[in-house]
Amino acid sequence: MSTARGFGVYRVIKVRMDLVQDGSVDKLLLYSLLDAGSIRIFHGRMAGEDENDLPHGVKTAWRDFCSFVDYDRIPFPLDEGEAQPQSPASPPGEEQVSTSEEQEGDPSIDYQEQVIAPTPKEILLLQELRRVLDKCGIYDVREENLSKLRHLEESFASVGETLYSQGAVAFLKVEPLSFLDAEDLLKQFPEESAKEDFWANRKSEDTGKSRSKVPPKAVFPCFAVVSPIGGIPASDLAPGDTVSLAVPQDSLLYSIVK
Numbered sequence: 017m018s019t020a021r022g023f024g025v026y027r028v029i030k031v032r033m034d035l036v037q038d039g040s041v042d043k044l045l046l047y048s049l050l051d052a053g054s055i056r057i058f059h060g061r062m063a064g065e066d067e068n069d070l071p072h073g074v075k076t077a078w079r080d081f082c083s084f085v086d087y088d089r090i091p092f093p094l095d096e097g098e099a100q101p102q103s104p105a106s107p108p109g110e111e112q113v114s115t116s117e118e119q120e121g122d123p124s125i126d127y128q129e130q131v132i133a134p135t136p137k138e139i140l141l142l143q144e145l146r147r148v149l150d151k152c153g154i155y156d157v158r159e160e161n162l163s164k165l166r167h168l169e170e171s172f173a174s175v176g177e178t179l180y181s182q183g184a185v186a187f188l189k190v191e192p193l194s195f196l197d198a199e200d201l202l203k204q205f206p207e208e209s210a211k212e213d214f215w216a217n218r219k220s221e222d223t224g225k226s227r228s229k230v231p232p233k234a235v236f237p238c239f240a241v242v243s244p245i246g247g248i249p250a251s252d253l254a255p256g257d258t259v260s261l262a263v264p265q266d267s268l269l270y271s272i273v274k
Contacts, residue, residue: 029048033185
């Protein structure tokens with residue numbers, strides 16, 4: 017099994033984010049275990065004073081870093097069967113009293129409607145960070161791929177700024193994991209990690225079909241170069257014609273090509 021998957025397939029990304037809001041700084045620590053084409057584990061937690069237990073931050077050895085995050089991790093996504101987060105604004109019984117009063121005052125209210133508490137900001141942040149990581153499709157990111165790491169850091173910081181308006185900054189570090197180390201971590205969260213198993217998905221998709229290697233996909237911004245004099249109308253383009261594209265300098269593809 018380890019031979020089929022090869023060496024260096026697994027990587028763990030360790031992340032620390034500083035989130036500024038109302039003059040205070042919140043800290044988010046998270047890690048993600050990646051294989052060749054999927055996110056196997058994605059865990060995070062808000063760090064308080066106990067962050068001093070990790071004096072080296074993202075440079076902390078991966079076992080200690082992951083254990084620290086998992087000790088008090090945010091349930092993301094909510095485990096199956098777990099109750100949805102409740103709003104702490106109203107003590108038990110108060111909601112029923114207000115409903116009774118509303119019945120007398122406004123007969124048009126639909127009393128079958130349930131009030132759903134908003135999703136906590138921490139869960140929203142983790143959901144968006146995971147979406148960004150998956151959308152980038154750079155499961156093969158390595159410590160020496162500085163352009164990819166900087167791109168991820170900037171993308172994560174941008175997500176943080178949408179929820180924490182005063183600013184956000186992210187620090188990332190990547191470590192390769194041996195097959196045995198990765199499997200040891202995966203065994204701790206079998207139900208979660210099985211959902212993202214790239215190898216199992218590949219085997220399922222290839223059943224009854226010709227096997228082919230499908231590299232992870234990534235989308236890069238670019239635009240066509242318009243030449244009013246030397247070009248041809250777009251309506252005259254035919255299969256096989258060559259189209260010149262320009263890549264913005266702030267694109268990850270630009271730094272790779274350069």
